[in-house]
Amino acid sequence: MKDLHQTGVQPKEKTIENHQLFYKTYRDLQPFFNFIEISPIYMHVYCNDQIVYANKAEIDRLGYSLEEMLKMKFWDPVHPDYVDLVRQIGKSRQLGMSAPRRTEFKVLTKSGKEVWVDIFTSVETIQGQNFVLVGGYDITDRMKVQDELQNARDELEQRVLQRTAELQQSNEALTLQQQMLLGIVSNISDGVIIINRQGDIEFCNPTMENLLNLEQDDIIESFRSGKLAIDDTSIKKMLEKQTAFQEEETVISFAGRKEMRFLISGTPIKDHEGSISKGVVVFRPLAEVHRLVNRISGAVARFRFKDIITCSAIVEDTIQIAKMASKSMSNIMIEGESGTGKELFAQAIHNQSSLANGPFIAVNCGAIPRELIGSELFGYVEGAFTGARKGGNPGKFELAEGGTLFLDEIGDMPIEQQVTLLRVLQEKQLTRIGGSKVIPINVRIICATNRNLYTEVQNGRFRQDLFYRLNVINLRIPPLRERKSDIMLLLKYFLTQMDGAWSNYFDQIELSVREALMAYDWPGNVRELQNLAEKIAYTHNNYQFRLKDLPSGFEATLSENSPAASISDLDARSDMKSQLTDLESKQISFLLQKYHGNVKKVAEETGVSRRTIYRKIKKYQIEL
Ligand SMILES: Nc1ncnc2c1ncn2[C@@H]1O[C@H](COP(=O)(O)OP(=O)(O)OP(=O)(O)O)[C@@H](O)[C@H]1O
Ligand SMILES: [Mg+2]
Incomplete structure (x- = not known):
């Protein structure tokens, strides 16, 4: 240890004094001082805040000379961030108060380099003055590692936080997606099931529950136990071959219930390894599909x-019969020349019947090639004949399920198809051409013919047994020439339908024209009249037309006067009357039976008063 006198340094007087005091006190310990001087541990001593001693290691570390050091307060070399802390602790030590013995902080060297130190202190009192002895060592490397560690830890923590947030986000997205999918599947109007690799049902949507009128658990259980059977050839194929399928027909049977028919589509679901784990199958009731097809x-x-x-009495009577007929499920035969309104009647009957909400399917047997009538009516299965559509095709009978099948021009049906038709009507079920599955049928048949079908029966062109089966109720619609009063009424009706203004001009039509129209034979009946009205409406926009405007056929008939028409009208009327009374009495007996003699209910159903029913019971001598 050097005395300042030897170095010639001139710090503050008080510092010199304290320095000398410290020096003198430890002079006798020169060997120990020598040891401290060479110690790699930084050491300095301060008294009254002022540094009074620093060893070589300390001087070398900070880069200040001893002289410079002796001009410093003990906190001067401390990094500004720690000055307050060090100053506070240091002062407490100096005053002999309790303070942490060890402290870690940063100092700045003369050249501005930051060094971390870990210091320890002790206090010595010499002649009533407190000298604080400070030793310290460099912990920069440790702090650096510690910092790096902390940084790494912080970074890791940050990454974990970020990842957690990301996961949470994607989790929420997944949940949302799942809810959305579930919402779709729950609200979809088709039945949906999920079936696993083992062929067990795992899930059913609410529509499927409604369709089968069973709860999900019952469906799963009944399917497992075999009580509920699905014709599942395509589902099995989908699970085995991993192929989707579309719109295959299938039948679901449940013990003790009517079979249900569906159109199903399936898609295999593959797991992340690409092997199939489940399948989704969508069920649409065939009746619903048919309803859509019919609507479109x-x-x-x-x-x-x-x-x-x-305004013809005969037609009005015919309407009465038709209205009554519409209440029963009996087959109806409508006879009438071309264009008399056979289909019009058939549609009206359907709409008034209990099947009104079901389909109305019309098939014109005269317009379909003979060899196709069978497949058109009864349908066919895939591969039934060359050109058969893939997946087969339902026939009109199936499309008309729960409704009316209108067989127009029934007289044109080939004999061999008549046999099949008869069998279907008798058995109330059919099998598609080339198929073996039996399909139950609940259809009301209305037939129409413009021939005298009875003559056809007598000539062997129409089967008698079929004739009787179809001809349960017979309606004959008279040709226009037998109900001349309708001619002007219908003409006015059609003209005003096309152009409302005609109602003002119609009465101005010349007498000669009226006579010509009345005298005309109307072989095309109401349709011909409708066509004429259309022609007049489009070609005579000054709302008048004369005799010369009529098509050529008309003048020819003008000179002939045929009172025969009105006579035949009368004949037809009386014929019709007897048919009407016959049907009326049958109808009332039927209803009385149905309601166990309750006249009030019969009156309600027929839309007449109770008194009328009693009158009719008496008139027809019906037994109660
Ligand atoms: N009384 C009527 N009132 C209103 N329109 C009628 C009447 N009778 C027939 N029509 C109309 O005449 C046209 C022919 O009727 P519909 O097709 O029913 O006859 P159809 O007897 O089936 O004929 P076809 O034998 O040619 O098949 C239709 O447009 C129909 O609406
Ligand atoms: Mg028709």
């Missing part, structure tokens, strides 16, 4: 009884 293909009955325009 226009197979609906538009006309009602109120659309039948007439």
Whole structure:
């Protein structure tokens, strides 16, 4: 240890004094001082805040000379961030108060380098003055490692936080997606099941529960136990071959219930390894599919009884019979020349019947090639014949399920198909051409013919047994020439339908024209009249037309006067009357039976008063 006198340094007087005091006190310990001087541990001593001693290691570390050091307060070399702390602790030590013996902080060297130190202190009192002895060692490397560690830890923590947030986000997205999918599957109007690799049902949506009228658990259990059977050839194939399938027909049977028919589509679900784990199958009731097909293909009955325009007593009677007939499920035969309104009647009957909400399917047997009538009516299975559509095709009978099948021009049906038709009507079930599955049928048949079918029966062109089966109720619609009063009424009706203004001009039509129209034979009946009205409406926009405007056929008939028409009208009327009374008495007996003699209910159903029913019971001598 050097005395300042030897170095010639001139720090503050008090510092010199304290320095010398410290020096003198430890002079006798020169060997120990020598040891401290060479110690790698940094050491300095301060008294009254002022540094009074620093060893070589300390001087070398900070880069200040001893002289510079002796001008410093003990906190001067401390990094500004720690000055307050060090100053506070240091002062407490100096005053002999308790303070942490060890402290870690940063100091700045003369050249501005930051060094971390860990210091320890002790206090010595010499002649009533407190000298604080400070030793310290460099912990920069440790702090650096510690910092790096902390940084790494912080970074890791940050990454964990970020990842957690990301996971949470994707979790929420997944939950949302799952809820969305579940929402779709629950609200979809088709039945949906999920079936696993083992062929067990795992899930059913609410629609499927409604369709089968069973709860999900019952469906799963009944399917497992075999009580509920699905014709599942395509489902099995889907699970085995990993292939989707579309719109295959299937049947679900449940012990003790009516079989249900569906159109199903399936998609295999593969797991992340690409092997199939489950399958989703969508069920659509075939009746629903048929309803859609019928709606889109226009197979609906538009006309009602109120659309039948007439002032002819015979037609009015016919309407009465038809209205009554519409209440029963009996087959109806409508006879009438071309264009008399056979289909109009058929549609009106359908719309008034209990099947009104079901389909109305019309098939014109005269317009389909003979060899196709069978497949058109009864359908066919895939591969039944060359050109058969893949997946097969339902016939009109199936499409008309729960509704009316209108067989127009029934007289044109080939004999061999008549046999099949008869069998279907008798058994109330059919099998598609080439198939073996039996399909139950609940359809009301209305037939139409413009031939005298009875003559056809007598000539062997129409089967008698079929004739009787179809001809349960017979309606004959008279040709226009037998109900001349309808001619002008219908003409006015059609003209004003096309152009409302005609109602003001119609009465101005010349007498000669009226006579010509009345005298005309109308071989095309109401349709011909409708066409004429259309022609007039489009070509005579000054709302008048004369005799010369009529098509050529008309003048020819003008000179002939045929009172025969009105006579035949009368004949037909009396014929019709007897048919009407016959049907009326049958109808009332039937209803009385149905309601166990309750006249009130019969009156309600027929829409007449109770008194009328009693009168009719008496008139027809019906036994109660
Ligand atoms: N009384 C009527 N009132 C209103 N329109 C009628 C009447 N009778 C027939 N029509 C109309 O005449 C046209 C022919 O009727 P519909 O097709 O029913 O005859 P059809 O007897 O089935 O004929 P076809 O034998 O040619 O098949 C239709 O447009 C129908 O609406
Ligand atoms: Mg027709």
